[in-house]
Amino acid sequence: LLSAGEPADSQSKARNTVSLRHALLAVLTAEPMTGYDLIRYFDGTVEFVWHAPHSQIYPELRRMEQAGLVDVQVVPRGERAEKRIYSITDAGMRELRTWLADISPYQQERDLSRLRAAHFEFSTYEAARNQLQAHLDHYSRALRNWERMVEDVEARRVPLMRERMRKRPEAEHEAIAAFRRFAFRGEVAKARAEAAWAEEGLALLDELEKKGVPLWGEPGGAETA
Amino acid sequence: LLSAGEPADSQSKARNTVSLRHALLAVLTAEPMTGYDLIRYFDGTVEFVWHAPHSQIYPELRRMEQAGLVDVQVVPRGERAEKRIYSITDAGMRELRTWLADISPYQQERDLSRLRAAHFEFSTYEAARNQLQAHLDHYSRALRNWERMVEDVEARRVPLMRERMRKRPEAEHEAIAAFRRFAFRGEVAKARAEAAWAEEGLALLDELEKKGVPLWGEPGGAETA
DNA sequence: GTAGTCATGTAAGAGGTTACATGATTAG
DNA sequence: CTAATCATGTAACCTCTTACATGACTAC
Numbered sequence: 001l002l003s004a005g006e007p008a009d010s011q012s013k014a015r016n017t018v019s020l021r022h023a024l025l026a027v028l029t030a031e032p033m034t035g036y037d038l039i040r041y042f043d044g045t046v047e048f049v050w051h052a053p054h055s056q057i058y059p060e061l062r063r064m065e066q067a068g069l070v071d072v073q074v075v076p077r078g079e080r081a082e083k084r085i086y087s088i089t090d091a092g093m094r095e096l097r098t099w100l101a102d103i104s105p106y107q108q109e110r111d112l113s114r115l116r117a118a119h120f121e122f123s124t125y126e127a128a129r130n131q132l133q134a135h136l137d138h139y140s141r142a143l144r145n146w147e148r149m150v151e152d153v154e155a156r157r158v159p160l161m162r163e164r165m166r167k168r169p170e171a172e173h174e175a176i177a178a179f180r181r182f183a184f185r186g187e188v189a190k191a192r193a194e195a196a197w198a199e200e201g202l203a204l205l206d207e208l209e210k211k212g213v214p215l216w217g218e219p220g221g222a223e224t225a
Numbered sequence: 226l227l228s229a230g231e232p233a234d235s236q237s238k239a240r241n242t243v244s245l246r247h248a249l250l251a252v253l254t255a256e257p258m259t260g261y262d263l264i265r266y267f268d269g270t271v272e273f274v275w276h277a278p279h280s281q282i283y284p285e286l287r288r289m290e291q292a293g294l295v296d297v298q299v300v301p302r303g304e305r306a307e308k309r310i311y312s313i314t315d316a317g318m319r320e321l322r323t324w325l326a327d328i329s330p331y332q333q334e335r336d337l338s339r340l341r342a343a344h345f346e347f348s349t350y351e352a353a354r355n356q357l358q359a360h361l362d363h364y365s366r367a368l369r370n371w372e373r374m375v376e377d378v379e380a381r382r383v384p385l386m387r388e389r390m391r392k393r394p395e396a397e398h399e400a401i402a403a404f405r406r407f408a409f410r411g412e413v414a415k416a417r418a419e420a421a422w423a424e425e426g427l428a429l430l431d432e433l434e435k436k437g438v439p440l441w442g443e444p445g446g447a448e449t450a
Numbered sequence: 451g452t453a454g455t456c457a458t459g460t461a462a463g464a465g466g467t468t469a470c471a472t473g474a475t476t477a478g
Numbered sequence: 479c480t481a482a483t484c485a486t487g488t489a490a491c492c493t494c495t496t497a498c499a500t501g502a503c504t505a506c
Binding site: 078 | 492493494495496497501502503
């Protein structure tokens, strides 16, 4: 049996669970910050490549601390409270670099929209249209977001990126901006492809309905066999 | 907990965990089969939209049986062994249709390739190239697969689809093929977009290297701050 | 005072991966 | 008789989601 997309690389153990860890390390390269700050950056810009809720981030930071990947500075907040400011260590930087060189196997597909679309014959024209319209809406919104982010990167309007640049020599600035822009452009391309796919699907539904092709779910269509 | 007496409140709470269940139901609409058969279909064609290992499929089939979504026929295999042939019930068909009409929230992004690409500045030109080359290889292979599958659907060369058609009136055949084709075309578009993205990245790396833009990970580049 | 933001956690459970485990049948 | 294929499970573990939970500080 031939399977779809086996990476099948002979070497490279590439044991790549725990990527939340690397996402956190990557953000911490910009500047030391609290878990709370990390969550904000995740929800702001990093979110689009790696989402994580705070219930995952706080415990992971503790584990990273124990593994020596980050240092903590405990700072009093007012009279009674405290906050924990994390910064990346040399070991953390090494871990990040190692991870950047690891080729990891591509994770298996699990695509709800596609799974549904492949079986629209059991549905109704109306329900199928709703699905595709939701798909189109979702990716249209996403597209606008990522396009604005590409512009923000080009105009150097991203605070965390500016901070990162401030700490590095001028010569490296171009690379820092270029790779961020490149990543966002990947999302732009994906969103565009998905939106176009949804539109193709909506056109297909119109065509089939006009031809009078019946679906199982329709009142007029055949019922359960 | 799913109970049969849920009064289908207002419109679609969209409680959409357990989609493995719906993927299995969808395959079972074609014909009754064993868990082993289901695994083969998953690994063959369904895999590209929904992957699942056998350790997930067997227990889920038992749960579906208990929920009344599938019927089982236990058939002796030789002298001592047995096999369990599952078929979808009316309740299973209803569940499938309900699910097809549910709009589920889009799951959060978690994209390793993009996460890495956004931080190539910490890597080396060589490592970054390897990443993108792997990306390109993966999606080029995927692209060829999905393109062939689109052709197979167009030529009605997919066994499970033929089986499905055999059981339905001629009028519905066009829809059955059209939706499968449409789903595969979505994967084609995605693979094409990802391959193009990787190529754009490889060109970017060439350009930056030619200009002499330094990266952190390079021997010539700055080391850890 | 009170609402909003800053700040940090725990816990239960679903879903998914990997490994362990077994044994029968069939084709050569 | 041996290998491949058919066939079905369990268990440990990890990740992620959702919900529960707390409280201090700050601006109005």
